[in-house]
Amino acid sequence: MNKIKANLIVDSLKQIFPVHECFLNHKNVFELLCAVMLSAQTTDARVNMVTPYLFEKYPDAYALKDAKLDDVKAIIKSIGLANNKAINLIKMSTVLVEKYNGNVPNDFNLLQELPGVGRKTANVVLAVGFKVPAIAVDTHVYRVSYRLGFRKEEANLLEAEASLKKYIKKEDWIAAHHLLILFGRTYCKAQNPNCKECPLINYCVFKGGKK
Numbered sequence: 392m393n394k395i396k397a398n399l400i401v402d403s404l405k406q407i408f409p410v411h412e413c414f415l416n417h418k419n420v421f422e423l424l425c426a427v428m429l430s431a432q433t434t435d436a437r438v439n440m441v442t443p444y445l446f447e448k449y450p451d452a453y454a455l456k457d458a459k460l461d462d463v464k465a466i467i468k469s470i471g472l473a474n475n476k477a478i479n480l481i482k483m484s485t486v487l488v489e490k491y492n493g494n495v496p497n498d499f500n501l502l503q504e505l506p507g508v509g510r511k512t513a514n515v516v517l518a519v520g521f522k523v524p525a526i527a528v529d530t531h532v533y534r535v536s537y538r539l540g541f542r543k544e545e546a547n548l549l550e551a552e553a554s555l556k557k558y559i560k561k562e563d564w565i566a567a568h569h570l571l572i573l574f575g576r577t578y579c580k581a582q583n584p585n586c587k588e589c590p591l592i593n594y595c596v597f598k599g600g601k602k
Contacts, residue, residue, distance in 0.1 A: 392540045397558035400539055400594055404570035407590055408577075411569040413519045415439065420495045420520035421487075422446050424505075425455075425480060427512045433470045441467050452493040455484035479507025497521045510549070515568075524564040528552045531575030532568060538579055538597035 414435040415426040429438045449455035463477040483505045502513035514527035536542045542554040559567050578589045
């Protein structure tokens with residue numbers, strides 16, 4: 392990989408997917424943070440089915456802080472790991488109220504200190520919520536970054552993120568995250584990737600393999 396090739400790939404993806412935005416419905420940064428936390432090991436579509444009810448009942452950190460665990464679990468029970476996610480949502484909201492007046496901090500390290508918030512979630516919140524250049528590496532981005540040659544096969548998540556940031560222009564980091572996800576969902580699927588119709592097959596190091 393080199394920066395010229397990386398720019399060509401990103402530019403091609405922009406043409407393939409002219410609309411590339413966050414897939415989680417939200418009206419503010421607090422709702423975004425909650426939605427991303429809920430999205431672990433489930434689909435964005437499933438999260439979008441439960442968040443309208445969650446945010447109607449608990450519109451901010453102050454309301455969610457005082458929520459009963461069973462009530463939150465009942466709302467999000469259709470998604471994976473509902474018990475742990477409900478616990479973390481309440482704990483996260485408690486910290487926001489006690490330390491940040493109910494506001495979500497615009498800082499990578501402070502975000503990661505929140506209960507239930509890891510590196511990927513922090514990056515998404517920074518990029519989408521605060522428009523701070525960042526690349527969140529989820530399963531789609533991790534898979535596609537190897538197949539398109541951005542990272543070595545044995546690279547871990549942190550190394551994959553570093554490689555993407557190295558080759559992709561900083562002003563494209565936020566877009567690249569969404570574009571790589573769309574590409575992974577549409578063409579470069581984990582199982583049975585659509586290599587025959589893939590518009591980026593010439594860049595691919597995978598070409599129908601099993602990685």
